[in-house]
Amino acid sequence: MQRYLLHRLLLALPTIVGLTIIVFAVLRIASRSDPVTVLLGSAGTSDPQLEERLREDLGLTGSIPAQYVNWVGGLFRGDLGTSVITRRPIVEELPGRFLVSFELGALGLLIALLVSVPIGTVSALHQDRWPDYLFRSMAILSTSIPGFWMAILVITFGGIWFHWAPSLEFTSLGDDPMRNIKSLLLPAFLTALAPTGGLVRVVRTQMLEVLRQDYVRTARAKGLSSNVVTYRHALRNALLPVVTVIGLQLPALVAGTVIFERIFSLPGSGNYLITAVTRLDYPVIQATNLMFGLVIVASTLLVDLSYAWLDPRIRFR
Amino acid sequence: MAEHENYWSRRRLTRRAVVKGALAAGAGLGTLAIAGCGDDDDAPADGPSGGASPTATAVKPQQGGVYRGMLALDPLSLDPYLQVAGAASAFAALTYSRLLDFKPGVGKPSSGEVTGELAESWELPGDGRQITLKLRPNAKWDPRAPTNGRAVDADDVKFSWEKFAAKSPFRTDLANSASKSAPIESIQVIDPQTVVFKTAFPSALLLSALASDRHLFIQPKEAASGLDLAKDPRGSGPFMVEEYTPSVRAIMAKNPGYWAAPERPLVDKLELPIITEAAQRHAQFRAKKVWNGAVDPTDIPTFQSELKGTKVIPVTADARNPNVGFGWKPGSPFLDERVRQAVSMLVDRASFIEVFLETERLKKAGVDVQPAPWGTILSGLYGDFWLDPLGKDFGENAKFYQFNIAEAKKLLDSAGYGNGFETPGTYITTAEFEADFPRRAEVIIEMLAKGGIRVKPHVVEYQAFISGYARGKGNYDGISFNPHGGRYDPGAYLSGFIHSTGPTSSTAGNTMPELDALIELANRQLDRKERLATFHEIQRLCAKTQPMVPMGAHQHNIDLTWEWVHGLGDVVGWAGVQYGRHTQTLAHHYWIDNARLS
Numbered sequence: 001m002q003r004y005l006l007h008r009l010l011l012a013l014p015t016i017v018g019l020t021i022i023v024f025a026v027l028r029i030a031s032r033s034d035p036v037t038v039l040l041g042s043a044g045t046s047d048p049q050l051e052e053r054l055r056e057d058l059g060l061t062g063s064i065p066a067q068y069v070n071w072v073g074g075l076f077r078g079d080l081g082t083s084v085i086t087r088r089p090i091v092e093e094l095p096g097r098f099l100v101s102f103e104l105g106a107l108g109l110l111i112a113l114l115v116s117v118p119i120g121t122v123s124a125l126h127q128d129r130w131p132d133y134l135f136r137s138m139a140i141l142s143t144s145i146p147g148f149w150m151a152i153l154v155i156t157f158g159g160i161w162f163h164w165a166p167s168l169e170f171t172s173l174g175d176d177p178m179r180n181i182k183s184l185l186l187p188a189f190l191t192a193l194a195p196t197g198g199l200v201r202v203v204r205t206q207m208l209e210v211l212r213q214d215y216v217r218t219a220r221a222k223g224l225s226s227n228v229v230t231y232r233h234a235l236r237n238a239l240l241p242v243v244t245v246i247g248l249q250l251p252a253l254v255a256g257t258v259i260f261e262r263i264f265s266l267p268g269s270g271n272y273l274i275t276a277v278t279r280l281d282y283p284v285i286q287a288t289n290l291m292f293g294l295v296i297v298a299s300t301l302l303v304d305l306s307y308a309w310l311d312p313r314i315r316f317r
Numbered sequence: 318m319a320e321h322e323n324y325w326s327r328r329r330l331t332r333r334a335v336v337k338g339a340l341a342a343g344a345g346l347g348t349l350a351i352a353g354c355g356d357d358d359d360a361p362a363d364g365p366s367g368g369a370s371p372t373a374t375a376v377k378p379q380q381g382g383v384y385r386g387m388l389a390l391d392p393l394s395l396d397p398y399l400q401v402a403g404a405a406s407a408f409a410a411l412t413y414s415r416l417l418d419f420k421p422g423v424g425k426p427s428s429g430e431v432t433g434e435l436a437e438s439w440e441l442p443g444d445g446r447q448i449t450l451k452l453r454p455n456a457k458w459d460p461r462a463p464t465n466g467r468a469v470d471a472d473d474v475k476f477s478w479e480k481f482a483a484k485s486p487f488r489t490d491l492a493n494s495a496s497k498s499a500p501i502e503s504i505q506v507i508d509p510q511t512v513v514f515k516t517a518f519p520s521a522l523l524l525s526a527l528a529s530d531r532h533l534f535i536q537p538k539e540a541a542s543g544l545d546l547a548k549d550p551r552g553s554g555p556f557m558v559e560e561y562t563p564s565v566r567a568i569m570a571k572n573p574g575y576w577a578a579p580e581r582p583l584v585d586k587l588e589l590p591i592i593t594e595a596a597q598r599h600a601q602f603r604a605k606k607v608w609n610g611a612v613d614p615t616d617i618p619t620f621q622s623e624l625k626g627t628k629v630i631p632v633t634a635d636a637r638n639p640n641v642g643f644g645w646k647p648g649s650p651f652l653d654e655r656v657r658q659a660v661s662m663l664v665d666r667a668s669f670i671e672v673f674l675e676t677e678r679l680k681k682a683g684v685d686v687q688p689a690p691w692g693t694i695l696s697g698l699y700g701d702f703w704l705d706p707l708g709k710d711f712g713e714n715a716k717f718y719q720f721n722i723a724e725a726k727k728l729l730d731s732a733g734y735g736n737g738f739e740t741p742g743t744y745i746t747t748a749e750f751e752a753d754f755p756r757r758a759e760v761i762i763e764m765l766a767k768g769g770i771r772v773k774p775h776v777v778e779y780q781a782f783i784s785g786y787a788r789g790k791g792n793y794d795g796i797s798f799n800p801h802g803g804r805y806d807p808g809a810y811l812s813g814f815i816h817s818t819g820p821t822s823s824t825a826g827n828t829m830p831e832l833d834a835l836i837e838l839a840n841r842q843l844d845r846k847e848r849l850a851t852f853h854e855i856q857r858l859c860a861k862t863q864p865m866v867p868m869g870a871h872q873h874n875i876d877l878t879w880e881w882v883h884g885l886g887d888v889v890g891w892a893g894v895q896y897g898r899h900t901q902t903l904a905h906h907y908w909i910d911n912a913r914l915s
Contacts, residue, residue, distance in 0.1 A: 033780035039400075041783040043486045043531075044802070044813050046820030047495060050486065086394040088547060093563070152596045159600030160623075168590045168601070170565045263594045267564040275391065275564075278749065280780045 019293040035280040081283030101268035105254035108191030120203025143197030148259040187260040206238035247303035251296040382909035383586040396547035398485045410900040412552035413534035417527045419891035427891040431528045445519025457574025459551040463539045471506040476538040487531045493517045529805035555904035566590040583908040609878035618682030630886025634874040636696035636803030641866040645791030645826035655732040657863035662725040663768040669869035692867035694859035698892035702807040704856045714860035725768045737769020741795035749779045750800040758798040791826030808840040823865040881913040
């Protein structure tokens with residue numbers, strides 16, 4: 001297992017190096033505008049002296065490879081750079097914001113699991129009968145409806161019909177856990193919509209497969225109750241592949257919270273990223289994308305490791 | 318009244334019934350219902366229906382209460398000297414005082430004259446080479462450490478000036494050390510209450526520049542020794558920052574040291590959630606969690622008819638002047654004045670205003686809106702500086718602002734474009750210039766097509782537009798669609814956007830010496846009458862030369878608010894104040910009718 005772990009960690013390294021190159025280069029290829037010119041240009045001023053000073057302060061001078069080396073050097077020192085807009089070190093703001101996104105994504109995933117596992121199971125147990133058709137239709141619907149559109153509908157019609165609006169009083173988890181959860185519940189519910197549909201289908205398929213296995217038939221033949229067979233024997237085994245799906249869903253969920261953070265005024269990294277993109281804040285865009293990329297690399301690694309842990313054939317192959 | 322109560326009760330019952338149903342329906346909708354149990358019933362349930370008239374202030378203004386407003390954009394930094402975002406200036410204008418401010422108009426638009434803010438008085442001798450300002454003795458800093466409520470003194474002004482001249486993105490407007498075209502050379506502290514600014518040349522822009530919300534916010538000298546104003550601001554303005562959570566909200570409390578305290582501000586606290594999404598703003602307004610600024614003017618009739626207890630108020634608009642700019646590359650058809658005149662004459666301004674400002678629809682819905690003044694080279698909101706192209710004083714060049722396809726075609730024919738021509742038209746389709754700006758550009762493109770100018774839409778990203786077009790000095794093909802936000806003074810607007818040396822000049826690459834000379838003259842003239850005459854001359858000249866073509870008018874001068882809110886519409890600020898236009902109102906006029914609220 002240790003050898004396998006080392007092997008996977010070593011494979012992750014070139015991925016991370018590639019990630020830093022892509023994150024750094026893509027901005028410079030995609031946008032030819034100079035962020036400092038844009039910054040001062042949007043103010044309607046021209047100040048070459050200040051522009052030059054800003055470029056130096058923000059590490060935007062020198063050749064692009066030299067800027068890349070400086071940036072990566074800074075990463076090793078825990079320096080993610082300084083925001084062009086706020087002129088504050090990114091490392092002061094991004095970790096806190098990332099935690100909010102992570103919390104929202106994790107809460108969304110939890111909701112998705114709480115809804116999808118029972119529904120997927122019931123659907124499998126009633127295969128090709130009306131509950132199955134109903135839940136499968138709902139699953140397709142929830143996968144098809146964009147979450148942000150549903151969020152706009154909820155807010156708009158909540159306002160028109162009930163004179164209701166969601167609370168925008170976000171409080172951090174450390175300051176007041178109850179208020180924190182309250183402010184995240186609705187966006188988390190909406191974040192959960194798309195993964196719920198997918199998970200329902202995975203749980204249903206896995207359950208159907210497991211229910212046809214010999215050991216389930218044996219358990220039934222032994223006279224075990226239907227509930228014990230379903231939940232203790234079938235469901236536990238059906239959920240193993242779901243773990244993989246969850247591992248891959250989490251980074252997508254964290255990155256997918258961008259629009260919900262915007263709509264619900266949440267101080268997450270997605271909101272930070274959108275503001276940075278509109279202002280061409282290179283250092284923030286780079287740092288946020290790098291963070292999202294690292295989350296994907298880490299979750300993929302965890303999924304690989306959990307596979308090996310759950311299935312010994314993989315680590316001994 | 319009874320009908321209104323029934324309406325409210327019906328709403329409440331319906332809502333609760335549905336919430337009950339939702340709870341029964343499952344965990345998902347239950348979540349929604351729990352999150353929705355907010356304070357939407359806290360607001361008053363009765364009161365007169367919304368009217369079209371400005372705020373009635375027959376009742377005596379009351380002290381106290383919490384103002385529930387909102388910020389449509391995150392200030393991002395609390396130190397206005399470190400960034401250019403308008404939201405930062407708007408926020409800073411609540412926290413920090415400036416030396417001067419613009420006198421608001423009461424019952425009429427502001428004329429742009431200045432009044433004292435931190436400065437109790439000022440003296441500008443005849444040669445205009447220096448200005449002496451006396452500070453108010455009763456102006457104090459935030460009572461919290463390290464400023465501890467001490468008096469604002471001349472050293473604070475000196476510290477602020479030096480920081481501004483070194484760091485502010487707007488320093489080239491004022492600091493001669495950063496730009497030779499800026500007036501202020503140095504500052505001298507005479508005594509703790511007196512400062513003198515020495516200028517390199519007499520400048521008609523000096524007073525308005527000191528009053529502007531882009532420039533000299535007075536900050537405490539403690540910032541030189543460790544106080545981080547970007548995180549923990551300490552000001553002498555009407556409000557103190559009690560809490561600021563990026564992307565979430567700001568809470569401001571009344572500053573007991575403000576020079577007009579304790580009488581002003583009347584309100585104790587401002588709660589300002591940061592709401593960037595229109596749907597969220599609308600919902601928060603309906604739920605009475607946000608009291609104004611949430612509804613677009615064209616949506617006001619709909620909201621007003623649906624929501625009892627709302628009223629329409631006039632608010633200050635930005636002296637914005639959206640326009641068609643020209644590329645001046647060699648061979649460009651727009652180098653010919655007749656082609657530019659034809660472009661102007663193909664713009665149907667009356668229809669444009671009706672389509673985009675919906676003045677008639679608003680009037681029919683009972684909303685009292687003023688007719689939108691047509692832009693010339695200046696926005697129609699610059700008061701006396703603006704010359705009405707529909708008025709008798711404009712002269713014969715006014716014809717170039719008249720919609721006249723036949724005449725435009727004749728002009729094109731005489732310029733050798735009898736069959737019209739094709740040209741690219743560059744604009745952005747994102748909302749940085751306002752949500753409907755792309756639509757405006759597309760309507761103008763349709764209008765030009767009627768005269769034979771076939772504009773091929775060329776969409777670029779915002780950043781590319783700023784660097785290649787707004788600051789492109791005409792070095793591009795075809796035409797571009799520009800928003801041109803207002804400036805603190807019409808002279809500053811013309812210097813920046815029209816003078817050939819301006820950073821975002823529309824005439825660089827096709828210099829118009831006569832126009833440059835008139836703009837320079839206007840910026841030197843200290844006599845207001847003479848200055849007004851020069852601005853009028855500039856507008857007549859630009860009607861003929863059309864260095865850029867105004868797209869019509871651009872103003873939204875109304876807002877919808879709840880009935881317990883007073884004072885917001887009582888004064889109209891200077892349209893040249895781009896960001897901090899609500900400061901005067903919030904600091905001196907705003908109050909809440911707590912009896913209605915409770």
